Amino acid sequence: MNIGLFIPCYVNQLYPNAAIATLELLQKFGADVTYPAKQTCCGQPMANSGYEHLTQSCNDLFVENFSKFDYIVAPSASCVLHVKDHLHSHADEAAATEIRGKIYELVEFLTDVLKIEKLDAHFPHKVGIHQSCHGLRGLHLAQMSELIAPDFSKPRHLLNMVSGLELTELDRVDECCGFGGLFCIAEEAVSVKMGKDRITDHTKHGAEYITSPDLSCLMHMEGILQRNKSKVKIIHIAEILNSSSIKA
Amino acid sequence: MKSTLDHAALAEEFNKDEERVDWHDGALWWIRQKRDRSAHQTPQWEELREAASAIKSNVISNLHDYLIQFEENLKKNGVKVYWASDAEEHNQIVYSILKAKEIKQMVKSKSMLTEECHLNEFLEERGIEVINSDLGEYIQQIDNEPPSHIVLPCIHKRKEEIGELFHEHLGTEKGLSDPTLLTRVARKHLRNVFLTRRAALTGVNFAVAETGEYVVCTNEGNADMGAHLSEVQIASMGLEKIIPERKHLGVFLRLLARSAIGQPITIYSSHYKKPRPGQEMHLILVDKGRSNLLARPDFRESLKCIKCGGCMNTCPVYRKSGGLSYHNTISGPIGAILAPNLDMKQHADLPFASTLCGSCSNVCPVKIPIHDQLYKWRQEIVKQGYSASRKTFSMKAMALTLSSPEIYKTAGKTGRWLLNNAPFAINNKFNPWYKQRDMPDSSQQSFGEWYAKNGSKK
Numbered sequence: 001m002n003i004g005l006f007i008p009c010y011v012n013q014l015y016p017n018a019a020i021a022t023l024e025l026l027q028k029f030g031a032d033v034t035y036p037a038k039q040t041c042c043g044q045p046m047a048n049s050g051y052e053h054l055t056q057s058c059n060d061l062f063v064e065n066f067s068k069f070d071y072i073v074a075p076s077a078s079c080v081l082h083v084k085d086h087l088h089s090h091a092d093e094a095a096a097t098e099i100r101g102k103i104y105e106l107v108e109f110l111t112d113v114l115k116i117e118k119l120d121a122h123f124p125h126k127v128g129i130h131q132s133c134h135g136l137r138g139l140h141l142a143q144m145s146e147l148i149a150p151d152f153s154k155p156r157h158l159l160n161m162v163s164g165l166e167l168t169e170l171d172r173v174d175e176c177c178g179f180g181g182l183f184c185i186a187e188e189a190v191s192v193k194m195g196k197d198r199i200t201d202h203t204k205h206g207a208e209y210i211t212s213p214d215l216s217c218l219m220h221m222e223g224i225l226q227r228n229k230s231k232v233k234i235i236h237i238a239e240i241l242n243s244s245s246i247k248a
Numbered sequence: 249m250k251s252t253l254d255h256a257a258l259a260e261e262f263n264k265d266e267e268r269v270d271w272h273d274g275a276l277w278w279i280r281q282k283r284d285r286s287a288h289q290t291p292q293w294e295e296l297r298e299a300a301s302a303i304k305s306n307v308i309s310n311l312h313d314y315l316i317q318f319e320e321n322l323k324k325n326g327v328k329v330y331w332a333s334d335a336e337e338h339n340q341i342v343y344s345i346l347k348a349k350e351i352k353q354m355v356k357s358k359s360m361l362t363e364e365c366h367l368n369e370f371l372e373e374r375g376i377e378v379i380n381s382d383l384g385e386y387i388q389q390i391d392n393e394p395p396s397h398i399v400l401p402c403i404h405k406r407k408e409e410i411g412e413l414f415h416e417h418l419g420t421e422k423g424l425s426d427p428t429l430l431t432r433v434a435r436k437h438l439r440n441v442f443l444t445r446r447a448a449l450t451g452v453n454f455a456v457a458e459t460g461e462y463v464v465c466t467n468e469g470n471a472d473m474g475a476h477l478s479e480v481q482i483a484s485m486g487l488e489k490i491i492p493e494r495k496h497l498g499v500f501l502r503l504l505a506r507s508a509i510g511q512p513i514t515i516y517s518s519h520y521k522k523p524r525p526g527q528e529m530h531l532i533l534v535d536k537g538r539s540n541l542l543a544r545p546d547f548r549e550s551l552k553c554i555k556c557g558g559c560m561n562t563c564p565v566y567r568k569s570g571g572l573s574y575h576n577t578i579s580g581p582i583g584a585i586l587a588p589n590l591d592m593k594q595h596a597d598l599p600f601a602s603t604l605c606g607s608c609s610n611v612c613p614v615k616i617p618i619h620d621q622l623y624k625w626r627q628e629i630v631k632q633g634y635s636a637s638r639k640t641f642s643m644k645a646m647a648l649t650l651s652s653p654e655i656y657k658t659a660g661k662t663g664r665w666l667l668n669n670a671p672f673a674i675n676n677k678f679n680p681w682y683k684q685r686d687m688p689d690s691s692q693q694s695f696g697e698w699y700a701k702n703g704s705k706k
């Protein structure tokens with residue numbers, strides 16, 4: 001199985017360790033992973049701001065970079081959802097359609113495609129899961145609190161395989177953190193308040209780490225944590241799942 | 249009444265008092281939890297939502313026929329029917345009905361539509377006094393403030409503030425803030441209003457095409473008291489309130505109060521059909537942008553709304569910014585998708601007052617894809633030229649960079665592109681990111697660089 005690794009622009013620049021962990025994790029399960037060097041971005045920052053019409057050449061480039069793979073995997077729920085919902089191409093719509101069906105966020109790839117049931121990972125900490133809204137309500141990585149349906153959680157399923165790790169609870173299991181792309185700038189006051197409240201929910205339940213399949217949410221919460229000199233850290237889920245190979 | 253500030257600015261004001269934000273957020277979250285509990289106790293909740301959505305799809309697709317059927321049945325029942333294309337026409341109709349009977353005072357209940365039409369102001373300018381008889385709306389009226397929530401109009405006010413208002417306007421003792429006592433005072437005052445008003449206006453929750461009856465759902469019973477004591481009964485309804493048959497009420501009545509406040513059903517679900525002997529009944533069908541919305545395929549599903557307010561209670565942005573920051577009669581997620589249809593320029597900020605988290609769409613009893621519509625309104629607003637030119641410029645620059653691996657790479661290597669384009673990377677006090685958040689660490693080598701060195705070894 002050959003996999004195209006899609007590393008969103010801000011992860012590439014600011015969270016290289018999460019990208020490395022994603023690559024190593026996939027390789028551990030025997031996947032043949034390639035990182036196409038000419039990739040840039042999924043176009044979401046523009047589209048969510050109302051400028052979807054400007055994303056055409058960005059989309060074409062995405063198609064060019066990724067159409068040849070069996071699967072495309074990315075450590076970012078939000079970007080994956082954007083591609084799934086909005087990738088279209090004037091140049092090659094058939095290829096774009098195919099990509100929309102074969103792109104996966106890392107967690108769902110591990111649980112749904114590789115169907116892993118065992119992990120050799122060790123992370124002796126108290127960890128709270130932040131359900132990114134796009135991962136949750138867009139990609140259905142877990143049951144949503146608003147709907148009446150059986151409970152499940154793909155991130156929790158994976159984290160339960162990590163030795164030493166203790167999951168912490170939340171009062172509001174899937175409330176938004178307030179990042180929201182340009183929302184975090186345009187609506188600074190509400191965005192920060194939402195982030196603070198999410199963090200408080202985690203810290204009052206004793207979390208040492210907040211993890212998520214989405215780094216954009218984590219980046220926003222990290223900014224608030226560090227400003228307030230908190231000891232609580234953020235960590236991408238790939239780094240926990242790959243933690244036997246890094247010093248925890 | 250219209251504020252010149254946009255949602256972000258008004259929300260920032262609201263957030264200056266953090267303790268108040270916590271209280272507001274908590275009050276609405278409590279209602280969301282009540283909604284969750286009652287939804288969990290209802291067998292086939294999701295099937296009910298599906299059914300409600302399907303019934304409303306049918307209504308939207310056949311609105312013309314159902315409206316004609318409804319009108320015919322209303323007339324058979326002896327109700328006078330009017331059609332109003334906009335607020336002005338609606339208000340004129342109400343005025344002419346009252347004027348013909350020389351009525352100078354009217355009691356009003358359960359009507360967001362007349363709030364939207366600014367009926368009170370219109371009539372007051374013409375010498376007719378209107379009293380909102382529902383407690384929350386009454387409180388907002390004496391405070392001369394629009395409702396902040398479609399079901400809980402004064403949810404943003406604390407009981408002490410209401411006590412203060414009552415002290416000022418109704419002469420209660422200073423410092424009295426016990427809700428039961430305050431309600432008693434209001435009730436006593438309103439009782440007299442009911443007894444002396446000859447005309448009563450209500451809104452409509454559901455209009456049954458099959459029978460020509462309409463249903464008004466309330467907890468306080470004021471709509472009924474007003475209607476029963478009046479000689480002129482007026483109902484104002486938006487065109488979309490139609491349901492085809494009476495049996496469909498079984499679906500909607502089970503959903504409405506549960507979605508709104510977690511109550512199995514409203515205390516009163518009153519069916520109005522025929523005037524009493526000696527009474528007049530009038531019904532005004534109001535378009536006010538509805539047919540326009542019907543003509544927008546991307547947005548017409550918002551006509552399914554049954555105004556339960558559930559999307560507001562669940563919306564973290566609503567809870568943490570307050571309904572008044574939406575500067576529109578209907579606030580919250582549903583307000584943000586309805587308002588641009590009426591005036592895209594004036595409400596251009598509202599579809600952006602969301603993180604697109606999608607919780608609203610999940611609670612909506614008629615399954616309106618609210619967050620998808622917010623996304624689509626953003627596209628529409630930009631296309632129509634209602635976004636700042638500075639934003640358009642930077643978006644174009646971003647599009648250019650992201651469509652060229654060469655530019656992106658050079659930019660990325662120096663880190664300059666990200667520093668200039670990503671809001672979180674500029675370290676100064678003018679950057680809204682930095683105001684209350686630290687910057688992410690941008691000093692490391694990028695994954696791309698690491699991969700070029702190490703990737704092939706793996």
Ligand code: SF4
Nearest residue numbers: 553554556557559612
């Ligand atoms: S959009 Fe849906 S959730 Fe919101 S008020 Fe209307 S019916 Fe209720």
